[in-house]
Amino acid sequence: MTTDTVSADAPLYIVLNAGSGAAEKEARKAAIEEVLSAAGRRYHLHLVEDGGELDKAATAHAGQACANGGILVAAGGDGTINTVAREAVRHGCPFGALPQGTFNYFGRTHGIPEDLSEAVHALVDATIVPVQIGSVNGRIFLVNASIGLYPKLLEEREQDKRQYGRSRVVAFLSALKTIFLPHRRLNLTLEAEDRTLHLRTHTLFVGNNRLQMEQVGLTEQAPDVAEGELAAVAPKPAGKLGMLGILFNGVLGRLGDTDDVVAFGFRRMTVRTPFYGRRRIKAAVDGEVLTLTTPLHFEALDGRLRLLVPAQRRESGV
Structure with missing residues (x-):
């Protein structure tokens, strides 16, 4: 690994x-300023009050970081980290993350502390390591991308949170509601290097590297997911109760206990859907719901993100 x-x-x-x-x-602002001031580190902190301004802020600060030999840093949840990292990749500047979301999958993957002060301390003493990211139709993702039921679940959850407030109970009940709503199954053709698969499924999930498989309990089902690959997961069609079981097993990290799950690793994959006058499909990319044009082209991009990795994580060789 080059650093x-x-x-x-x-x-x-x-x-x-x-x-x-x-x-x-x-x-959060005070915690960041306190650590960096004590360390004597130069910094520019931009507070985004309106989520709609995040793209603009990320683009502007990536340009400044690139022009001044600096480092672009995102502080927020996985969606915020994805948005800012996208600009770091596009501009070619180093990237640091201060995870502040509910799940912090990306930060946990790379050993970045969830405590904000600890994460800033780690950032000051970090080394740049090229890490893998994924892309779908040119849109990068750090954690995962999916089509089918999961994007619908995210949309319903956001609507319910706006109505009933943000809490894990609301998120859980919203997921249960979505499972029992009518939704169509996907007819997909997956073309991944040396294999072509035709399958029907409620959802196709693509995770960035083997850790994603471990988190949902699919290590034994996909032993061929190697370093430098993305992981494709698609449960075969099931009824409402079957889908409920899949949801619970995924949350508990026991998706391997579910019958009839297709899972494999790949570096490039094209996903085709039947053309019935529509070629656009909703996809969830690191928690953000987008509309993409089919066919979908997935690719593992090795070493594209120049990430600041904490010294302890680097020394462990992980």
């Missing part, structure tokens, strides 16, 4: 998603 040393003079261009509450926003 680059981070210059102590490299300025940090931090894009901080304000989050939901004023007190929380100020606490």
Whole structure:
């Protein structure tokens, strides 16, 4: 694994998603400023109050980081981290993450602390490591991308959260509701290097590297998912109760207990759907629901993201 040393003079261009509450926003801002000021590190902190301005802020600060030999940093959940990382990849500048979401899959994958102060300390003492990302139709993802039931679940969950508030109970009940709503099965043709598969499924999930398989309990089902590959997972059609079982097993990390799950690794894959006058399909990309044009082209992009990895994680060789 190739690493680059981070210059102590490299300025940090931090894009901080304000989050939901004023007190929380100020606490996060203060925590970042306290650690960096104590370390004598140059930084520019941009607080994004409106989520609609995140793309614009990420683009502007990536340009500044690139022009001034700096590092682009995202502070927020997986969606925020994806948006800012996308600009880091496009501009070719190093990228740091301060995970502040509910699940923080990306941060946990790379050993970045969930405590904000600890994450900033780790950022100051980090090394740049090229890491793998995935892409679907040119749109990068750090954690996963999916089509079918999961994008619908995300849309329903956001609507329910706006109506009933943000909590894990609301998210769970929303997921149960979505499972029992009518939804069509996908007829897919998967063309991945040396294999072509025709299948019907409620959802196709593509995870970025083997860790995604381990998190849902599919390691034994897909032993051929190698370093440098993405992981494709598609449960075969099931009834409402069967889908409920799949949901629970996935949450508990025991998806391997579910019968009839297609799972394999690949570097490039094309996903085709029958053409019935429509060629657009909804996809969830790191938690953001997008509309993409079929066929879908997935690809593992090895070493494309120049990520600041904590020293402890680097020394462990993980």
